[in-house]
């Protein structure tokens with residue numbers, strides 16, 4: 261398990277990580293999401309002792325990283341795939357890493373097999389493609405057979421086959437009971453890979469929720485309805501405390517009732533319906549929506565008006581299961 265408590269990191273006047281509290285549970289893949297500059301890498305660097313928190317703490321299995329005598333056997337890390345000696349072969353690189361912590365030579369062969377690099381084990385790392393480099397980075401992270409894996413943007417620059425491979429590997433490792441903490445700025449990718457999400461923006465916690473709940477709350481309860489008796493239907497629905505907004509001559513946007521309930525009410529009132537569509541948002545849209553005000557640089561693009569997505573509706577504690585509690589903070593103060 262990874263636990264951050266009031267974790268804060270300032271670089272001069274810049275607050276990179278701002279009072280983050282969350283925990284990452286074993287047995288599932290937890291996605292660490294946020295726009296560029298949100299503080300993901302800084303958080304991960306603090307988790308493995310490469311940066312010191314200005315305030316608060318982050319522990320792995322209840323201990324600070326520096327307290328591990330054989331850290332590779334506790335927590336595997338992929339921060340920068342290219343941080344290897346390019347003149348060495350993949351095998352020699354892994355062997356050198358293994359020898360620093362008394363990991364047996366046979367484990368090098370095992371992890372090469374695990375990541376599918378056995379056939380190129382003798383090749384110089386300098387000639388590796390980006391995808392092979394990522395595989396080597398993961399092999400290195402897996403050397404000590406750790407129970408915790410921290411991976412910073414492991415799918416960056418990979419082709420679809422490589423992305424699918426990492427996705428399956430991470431899910432398999434999580435199913436073995438490991439704690440998998442993986443950062444990305446791609447919501448759609450994380451939705452396929454992760455079970456739980458921790459979303460940050462400008463260093464602050466925006467959401468800490470299951471992927472399922474994130475999708476549900478992002479999609480909200482907005483339903484598009486078309487009826488030749490839209491005015492009458494609005495009266496019926498308003499009596500049920502729905503919020504109806506005319507969007508055309510015969511169309512309504514309805515908040516606060518499910519499409520099933522709207523259909524039933526229309527039927528009971530003898531009102532014909534020509535369309536009844538729950539509003540769907542793409543995950544990428546939901547993510548953009550929830551992090552919009554937390555983006556450091558928006559490339560000068562004009563910001564479209566906010567849709568009344570329910571992604572911000574559910575409040576909650578800073579630990580497990582909150583969507584939008586931090587978003588309010590980020591919007592209010594950023």
Ligand SMILES: Nc1ncnc2c1ncn2[C@@H]1O[C@H](COP(=O)(O)OP(=O)(O)OP(=O)(O)O)[C@@H](O)[C@H]1O
Nearest residue numbers: 271274276294295296297298299300301302303445
């Ligand atoms: N050593 C440093 N000195 C000063 N500012 C830093 C330093 N490291 C990070 N920052 C700043 O802290 C903020 C968070 O950066 P960080 O790299 O953690 O974000 P990120 O979410 O990982 O972004 P990306 O997806 O772009 O890697 C950014 O504004 C960054 O410029």
